[in-house]
Amino acid sequence: MMEKKAKIIATLGPAIYSEKKLKKIISLGVDAFRINFSHDITGVKQIISRIRKLENKLNKRIAVIADLQGIKLRIGKISSDKLRIKYKQKFTFDTNKKIGNNLRVCFPYSFIINKIKIGSKIFLDDGKFIFKVIEKNKKSLVTRCLSTNCILSSNKSVHIPNIKIPLNRLTKKDKKDISIAKRMGCNWIALSYIQNSDLIKETRKLINSDIGIISKIENKIAIKNIKEIINESDAIMIARGDLAIDIGHSEVPKVQLELIKKCAALSKPVIVATQMLESMIENASPTRAEINDVATAIFQGADVVMLSAETAIGKNPIQSVKTMSKTILSTEKYKKQHIDEFKSSIDAKKDTMKS
Incomplete structure (x- = not known):
């Protein structure tokens, strides 16, 4: 039986914490687990211990990735897991x-509030929900919700187009989380909202040589400095949620392909992430567009594809992994057949020329 070549990252969360579910999704093709340090990681050390035991039991190497919060803007805590904001x-x-x-949420960035103009749009949760600024003062922004099905939860990402964040260094939280990640035995550190190679060099000084660095590409500045970022990184993640807001959704397919090609040219692994099987958070079956999205990433040459909320908090984590594995296998099988046919046609032409 053909085994898939592309790897799958599953984001850790309550939906897969049990040993039974961890064992099942590893057997279905998960190769690495991501810890999102933007959220509460209480009890995660115990889950990693569970993963390491399964790694030995199943005789399969499993990587653990510490995804740092970085300087990415986020809202504070909310009173309910799913808070509905009316249109x-x-x-x-x-x-x-x-x-x-x-009615309100903490946005602890007064220096950003000062830069935002009335009429600006604020995008939450990887661009899913949109708010328009209608009033402001030094400490607050009054907005109007422009999304019809807006459901918020704590610590969701915030993106404001054309607002440059004047920071490109590890935060106190990042440094603390790197120490935690090292103690937990994480194999990789993922850096958020990177702008150039400075952050990578700073991180490299704080980690062991056997820990790899993944740089997340999420903005125009990173694309501009992509060569130095790829050179200094051990792997690249195309974080398409924030990237789409920053460069425009229609530009993402082109940029995704260009980044995959550049990583291949420099022999660096590339991960395609964000909203790959998003509908499966709630639904047992994916959309046709989602299957096509995963297949396209594999056709283009992605080394890894990632599941986020699908496995962390979704209703169908096992089915999500199964769907992704099946799509990868089907696509890779077709790619192999296509390459074999191409080689055969070249050989046939060579034989004709000889005769």
């Missing part, structure tokens, strides 16, 4: 550290 209702982002509700 066109007013909603405030402020610097108050109190737990958020359906």
